[in-house]
Amino acid sequence: METTAKLYSLTFKSLKTYIFALFLIVGNILFPQICHLTPYGGPTLLPIYFFTLIAGYKYGLRVGLLTALLSPIANNLLFGMPPTSILPLILIKSGLLAVTSALAAHYSKKISLGAIFFAVIGYQLIGTAIEWGILGNFYDAIQDFRIGVPGMLIQIFGGYTLLKAIAKI
Template sequence: METSAKLYSLSFSNVKTYLFAFLFVAGNIALPQLCHLVPMGGPTLLPIYFFTLIAAYKFGFRVGLLTALLSPVINHLLFGMPAAAALPVLLIKSGLLAGAAAFAARYTKKISLVALLGVILAYQVIGTAFEWAICGNFFLAVQDFRIGIPGMLIQWFGGYALLKAISKL
């Protein structure tokens, strides 16, 4: 399924870049708090990535990158989650997600389930390789594939639904 949409690539000199990044970071702060009310909600639902996907796909790499980098750091400073030891991997995966989503949007120029699946698999597979290199533990590195499948499905179908809902903005 594909939907045509208005997709942007905002520059760092555009005030809208920071406004949208602020809104998506707020979403990436609120959603994990809700998900952490459920046992294992963070590792299972992967909420810190959701609005990064939307930000980068709809508004481009710069909005996505700001969202990707600020969300985990602000969450850590405010709530201690993610733990400091997990920040490097989350920042890498979030940055990869921003890059993959912005690239897919720019390449396809449409909101597509296939493109979103490619984005999610790309950031997860490459991010897992980085995580394995950093932590040296393959079992830990593949955690998102062991218990985070529900979160990836939410990113895929929920991301598609939200992107479709805001497609004409």
Template sequence: METTTVKLYSLNYKEAKTYMFALLFIAGNIALPQICHLVPGGGLTWLPIYFFTLIAAYKYGFRVGLLTAILSPLANNVLFGMPPVDVLPIILIKSSLLAAAAAYAAHRSDKVSLLAIVGAVLAYQVAGTFAEWAIVKDFFVAVQDFRIGIPGMLIQIFGGYAVLKAIAKL
């Protein structure tokens, strides 16, 4: 499997760059879901709210990823009513898990690695499924991303890999 050397960062909350990058990725996580929601069921299939969280956490570390993970769904909910309030806690949990998994995968691999990205996506999805199951008490609902969202997970993996390779030297 091909890997590319990447400049990875672990920005802290005292740096202005942390908030600048977070705002950039939050904007992406606001725009992409709006595009996907033009198609019926687009949000459930393409899982767009997670895409830029993956990029943010992998490239710029857990703090930028976590800001993106928390503020993106909240901003989308306030601006557009999506995700709906009743699923917002689950989206926030999954987004936060993704930020942690992607930052950890990047730290461990120290490269743009397809395998590391696959691991991050599977880790947040599996842990998120168990969290969702504990909250909604319905296994069928909890495995929804694995029933409907496989295309979105594939976009996260392969699209995320492509974007991270493209910005690897930045």
């Protein structure tokens, strides 16, 4: 399932980079607040990553990285979530998602369910390995695979749906 779309690779010199990043960061601030209304909403639904996927895939690496890094920091400063103790791990995984989603879009050149799947699984596998190396605890490192599968599915199918909806923008 693929859709031809306008995919961008914006530069840091472009005002559009910062405008798109701002809107996506706001999405990454509001969506987690909604998800945290349910028990274990954050760890289960992984909402802090959703708009980072959209940012990297649709608007390129720079918008993706701005969204990936500023969203968790803003959430932490405003709401204390993610907790400061795990913020570095969230930043690593978020940054990885910006990279994998931008690469997936670059190589597929289309909105592709398969490319989005590989972007999500790619950042999760690499992020889990890094988390295991940092924490030294495999059980904790695979938390996203233990309880975050619904969030990964939201990223894959919800991301695909949203990207298709904004394909021509």
